[in-house]
Amino acid sequence: MRQKKKNKIYRQPLPNRFVHWGVAISIIMLIITGIGQMPVYGRYLIVQPFGTKWLTSYEITLLVHYFFAATLLFFTTYHIVYHVMKKEFDIWPKKGDVKGSYLIIKAMILGQKEPPSEKYLPEQRIAYLYFVISIGLVIVTGVIKVIKNIMGVQPSNGILFWGAQLHNLATVMVILGVVMHLAAFIVKENRKLLPGMFTGYVDEEYVKERHSL
Amino acid sequence: MHCLDAPCQKLCPFGVIEKTKHGAVKIDENFCMGGAKCRAVCSWDIPQRQAGVGLYMQLVPELAGGGVMYKCDMCADLLKEGKSPACEAACPKGAIEFGPYEQIRKKAYERAKEIGGFIYGDVENSGTLTLYVSDVPFDKIDEAIEAKKKEENDTRFGRPHMKSEVENMLETTHGYMLATLIAPIAGAAAAGITAYKVLSGQKKKEGGEHCEAKEEK
Ligand code: HEM
Ligand code: HEM
Ligand code: SF4
Numbered sequence: 001m002r003q004k005k006k007n008k009i010y011r012q013p014l015p016n017r018f019v020h021w022g023v024a025i026s027i028i029m030l031i032i033t034g035i036g037q038m039p040v041y042g043r044y045l046i047v048q049p050f051g052t053k054w055l056t057s058y059e060i061t062l063l064v065h066y067f068f069a070a071t072l073l074f075f076t077t078y079h080i081v082y083h084v085m086k087k088e089f090d091i092w093p094k095k096g097d098v099k100g101s102y103l104i105i106k107a108m109i110l111g112q113k114e115p116p117s118e119k120y121l122p123e124q125r126i127a128y129l130y131f132v133i134s135i136g137l138v139i140v141t142g143v144i145k146v147i148k149n150i151m152g153v154q155p156s157n158g159i160l161f162w163g164a165q166l167h168n169l170a171t172v173m174v175i176l177g178v179v180m181h182l183a184a185f186i187v188k189e190n191r192k193l194l195p196g197m198f199t200g201y202v203d204e205e206y207v208k209e210r211h212s213l
Numbered sequence: 214m215h216c217l218d219a220p221c222q223k224l225c226p227f228g229v230i231e232k233t234k235h236g237a238v239k240i241d242e243n244f245c246m247g248g249a250k251c252r253a254v255c256s257w258d259i260p261q262r263q264a265g266v267g268l269y270m271q272l273v274p275e276l277a278g279g280g281v282m283y284k285c286d287m288c289a290d291l292l293k294e295g296k297s298p299a300c301e302a303a304c305p306k307g308a309i310e311f312g313p314y315e316q317i318r319k320k321a322y323e324r325a326k327e328i329g330g331f332i333y334g335d336v337e338n339s340g341t342l343t344l345y346v347s348d349v350p351f352d353k354i355d356e357a358i359e360a361k362k363k364e365e366n367d368t369r370f371g372r373p374h375m376k377s378e379v380e381n382m383l384e385t386t387h388g389y390m391l392a393t394l395i396a397p398i399a400g401a402a403a404a405g406i407t408a409y410k411v412l413s414g415q416k417k418k419e420g421g422e423h424c425e426a427k428e429e430k
Contacts, residue, residue, distance in 0.1 A: 015407055038226045039248030058224070058254055059382055070396035077400030085408035146390050149383050151218050151339060157231040164228030 008201035011119075011193075015082055020197055022075035027135075027174060029068040034171055036061030069142055076139065090118065093125040114189070117211055127181065134173035141167035214257065214334055214341035215287065220382045221251035221260060236314060236342050237287035242267065247280035254382050256338045257373035260284040287311075314342055321346050337379040351375045 012020070036055045055061060083089070104114050104121055120128070144163045148155040155163070184190050189210075196202040216222075219238045222230040229244040230251065240251070240260065247267055251260040260282040267281035288298035296302075301309045310317065318335070321344040325332050330348040334341045347354065355375040362372060 015404075015411075037224075037250075039250045039253070058250060062224075062382075066390060066393050070393040073393065073396040074400035074403075077397040078404040081401045081404035082408045085405065086411065143394070146393050149223055149390060151381070151384055154218075154232065155223070160222070160225070160231070161228035164226060168226070 009204050009207045010200055011196040011202045011207075012200050014200065015078075017197060017200060019075050019079045019082075022071060023079070023135075026068045026072035026075060027178065030065060030072060030138075031171070031175060031178075033061040033065040033068065037065060066146070069146070072135075073139065076135065091120050091125055091128045093129045094122075114210065119211065121210075127177075127184075130173075131177050131181075134170055134177055137166060137170035138174055141170060214259065214338065214343040215285075216338050216381070217340040217342070218338075218381055218383055220254040220256075220338075221284075223383065224254050225251060233287070233289055233292075235287055235289075235292060237289060238284070239286040239289055240282050240284060242281050242283070245281045247282055249282060251282055251284075252370065256379045256381070258370050259373060261371050318344060333375055333377075337377070339381040339384055345375075351377055 032055070037058065104117070104123060141163050144155075144159065145167060147153060148159065148163065185194060192203055192206040215236055215238050219230075219232075222232065222238050226248065227244060227246065229241040231239050231241065233239050245267055247262050247264070249260070249262055252258050252262070261284070262280045262282055264280035288296075288300075291298060298309075298311050301311045310320070312320075321332055321335075324330070324346050328346075328348045330346055331350055333345040333347070333351045334343045345351070355377075358372065358374060362368075
């Protein structure tokens with residue numbers, strides 16, 4: 001069903017790009033404002049960079065955190081409902097993906113030819129699962145945090161403790177995930193995917209070479 | 214003040230502020246990193262930092278933390294032994310009374326009525342367990358505190374104001390919380406609509422192909 005346009009293959013339809021960039025922007029802002037919810041910016045930035053004063057206000061960063069938490073929830077539920085309805089599970093990990101990733105990464109490092117792949121490479125599927133787990137954790141603990149912040153709701157000490165600790169752990173996981181995700185584009189073979197996320201299209205040659213399945 | 218909806222407790226980034234069974238808001242001094250967020254979100258800047266102690270000394274003394282935040286914990290250790298809090302025992306005028314919340318609250322209102330006085334702490338910051346009763350309006354008291362601070366050139370933390378209309382930070386952000394909780398429903402709805410459109414579009418196409426195939430035969 002991949003449409004063609006002058007030597008380009010339509011890889012990422014609009015809803016995918018819409019979700020990807022919605023999630024990416026939400027998460028980047030959540031990281032910035034979430035760290036603002038830790039006593040950090042006011043404390044360690046000796047010189048306040050221009051335009052960042054708001055980050056030292058817990059009240060403002062909390063509002064902005066809520067705002068992007070809302071957008072993140074919007075895009076993730078969109079993503080889940082959309083692909084479940086369309087029964088598209090190209091990116092869901094399959095058996096043998098760990099071995100498959102190993103083979104591809106080995107080929108990348110040794111400069112050999114990669115084994116052929118489906119729409120998503122095995123390591124992309126594993127990367128996706130990693131994002132699902134870490135973003136899932138950040139959302140579940142985040143929702144607990146939002147509920148307990150409602151006036152009149154008194155959480156137990158344990159919920160408060162584990163909610164905060166796991167939210168922080170998940171934050172570290174998400175940041176690592178984003179760093180690894182971006183680091184993946186250091187590898188030349190992967191860079192051809194970049195236009196796909198912006199315009200939807202990738203080079204035909206790329207697809208022929210990598211996705212013979 | 215031991216707020217009913219204590220922002221310091223709910224917003225601690227490590228979740229190490231507990232509520233005791235007496236309702237006291239108590240910082241766990243063994244795990245506090247001294248970041249002072251509790252002080253920043255408290256309407257009265259009550260938690261105060263003691264530098265040079267605490268968990269961070271064992272972890273990364275140069276970098277993280279900066280001590281431990283302390284605040285009144287209703288003398289949790291004394292209460293455990295069945296004794297009354299130190300302030301109640303020590304006040305020479307016997308002006309401090311400790312007891313079950315509802316009972317004390319009732320008493321505070323009765324007393325205020327008796328002397329034609331005012332109460333501080335029942336509505337401030339959306340309600341606290343500490344209630345002050347006075348026949349002098351609290352605005353006047355606040356003015357006096359301010360004047361005294363100015364006189365002594367005291368700009369440090371640790372001498373709280375008594376302004377009226379103290380708003381709880383969590384109340385301010387209420388609308389956004391609800392928006393956050395509603396967002397997934399909107400997301401599901403939007404997805405449902407686009408997926409439905411795409412799917413029915415496909416069906417039409419498939420249906421078309423089907424017809425062609427039949428014609429060929
Ligand atoms: C990538 C996503 C996210 C990152 C990196 C992130 C990071 C953080 C960090 C570092 C904090 C401060 C530490 C703490 O209080 O535990 C924080 C606080 C908070 N986060 Fe997130 N967060 C994310 C997503 C979310 C989501 C989806 C929600 C809500 C559904 C949420 C709700 C909150 C709330 C309410 C607080 C305020 C502190 C509190 O109430 O205890 N976060 N976040
Ligand atoms: C900040 C949070 C981000 C998240 C959670 C995220 C998540 C994802 C996920 C789950 C995929 C699916 C493929 C895979 O797992 O490898 C993907 C693909 C992609 N991402 Fe991101 N991403 C983020 C940020 C970015 C940024 C900042 C860029 C821009 C440089 C980017 C560029 C891409 C591209 C080009 C693809 C397409 C790969 C393909 O077509 O297979 N992403 N992203
Ligand atoms: S008065 Fe301040 S320190 Fe005391 S419980 Fe309320 S928010 Fe916390």
